[in-house]
Amino acid sequence: MQGAFRLVTKAEQQLLDRAYTKLTGLPSILLMENAGKALADAVLSVDTAAQAAVYDCLIFAGKGQNGGDGYVAARHLQSEGLKVAVVDVSSGEAHRNDAAVNVSAWTKLGGEIIRDLTRVPTDQVPVIIDAIYGSGFALDRKIDEEAVHAFALMRELQENGSTVVACDLPSGLHADTGQVSSLSLKADLTVTFGRVKLGLITHPGCLYSGEIWLETLGMDDDFVDRQLRGDPAYILDAALASTLDSKVADDAHKGVNGRALLIGGSENMPGAMLLSIEACARSGAGYTMVRAPEEIIPLLAEALPSALYSAIPEGENKKRDLPGPLDSIAIGMGASDAGWIAKALSSLIPNEKRLLIDADGLNALAKMPQADELLQERREKGLEPPVLTPHPGEFERLAPELTSLLQEDRVGAARSLARKKSLIVVLKGMATVVAFPDGTVFINESGNSGMAKAGSGDVLTGMIAGNMAVLKDSRKAVLLSVYLHGLAADIALSDDDDPRSLLPEDILANISAARQTL
Structure with a gap:
């Protein structure tokens, strides 16, 4: 590459x-x-x-x-x-x-x-x-x-x-x-x-x-x-990341910069969506659209009024069409164990061209008996591989048969799941592994221990969704976002700072600075 x-x-x-x-x-x-x-x-x-x-x-x-x-x-x-x-x-x-x-x-x-x-x-x-x-x-x-x-x-x-x-x-x-x-x-x-x-x-x-x-x-x-x-393995570093980003035209408009939809949130975890929404917008999406439980929309809209909000339909038979053509969708952040997730995944997986599944979306996917059939239907339609962003615990729920391999060989486990299910797997943790369906893997060199906090993953999800909307390419968007996510954390953490003081909000605040280094 x-x-x-x-x-x-x-x-x-x-x-x-x-x-x-x-x-x-x-x-x-x-x-x-x-x-x-x-x-x-x-x-x-x-x-x-x-x-x-x-x-x-x-x-x-x-x-x-x-x-x-x-x-x-x-x-x-x-x-x-x-x-x-x-x-x-x-x-x-x-x-x-x-x-x-x-x-x-x-x-x-x-x-x-x-x-x-x-x-x-x-x-x-x-x-x-x-x-x-x-x-x-x-x-x-x-x-x-x-x-x-x-x-x-x-x-x-x-x-x-x-x-x-x-x-x-x-x-x-x-x-x-x-x-x-x-x-x-x-x-x-x-x-x-x-x-x-x-x-x-x-x-x-x-x-x-x-x-x-x-x-x-x-x-x-x-x-x-x-x-x-x-199967090749590569370092995900600044040299590579600099080849993935696109320049913003002087006359660019919001339509050119893409439409991203984030689906998730719950009364107990509205903050996860807040972090993802802002990360998506700061990554350049022209439209950052949000679908969340109705009761948390006022809180989200007050914090980030520039996003476009709609409520997740309540009730077993209720349905609401997606808001127009979309360049990327991310689902699952802070959604808890809401019953609507599996229903949404059943519709999104075989139909949406760029899809990221995170957090509670991954937990729901792991329980869906028809998951393999949905993924197969997606492959047959020629849609881009869906992006899954598990931490090790979520990975084990998705692929319990790979638990032993995961403990011995993170690269091998991520590669195996990506190839078997035709996925883009982002196995989070130190030296995050990104694996593609063809067996190619990348190991990220940016980031620090201060990122080991609830909310850091929600920032990454928003960044990937935003960059997918901008770049119109899931592979490039994932690699660029993973590197910039870690780099923003590195920039936020000066030499004199204790890593334990780093907050996900600090990563958000340094997305632009990270991008400007490329």
């Missing part, structure tokens, strides 16, 4: 490595050399206040290729005048292939290898490199006592002020799912090779990766795109 930076799985990176050496005729050890050199450069860039006693840098190196990268880094750091030692975490097993060559090179140069872990100092080491396990790590792997000891030493060094630089990814982090071992350290900086691994960006891996540096090893985007054929 133009403007998007592709993430890779372990298998995809292995394929890229093989293809690169085959195409270029260059030996694989050159990839290790470049990786280790990039690792050394990262260490040299670290600004640390810690004073070295004996060592400037300790490198904890395992027996595999990751450890081999560590030995290369040791050689380059020593050539720059740093006091370096490699802590051997191979458990006495012989290194193989390119790693063995670099262990030998380090030894021939007189480099120090610490094999007795009781000799490892645990303070006054400015930087440590975590190169024990690489992308081949499996969570069910039995970790031997020596490695457990090494993890404990690294943790103690970190607690005593050492900066942790991870080689390719923090040891114990699954390259594909982001799941982590209980032993894993949170790196300050991760230097990853070839392409950024999916597990570094998705939750919970993103909590452990720290700042990410990429060494491409000479693999440009064209090469990567030619080699990879599987």
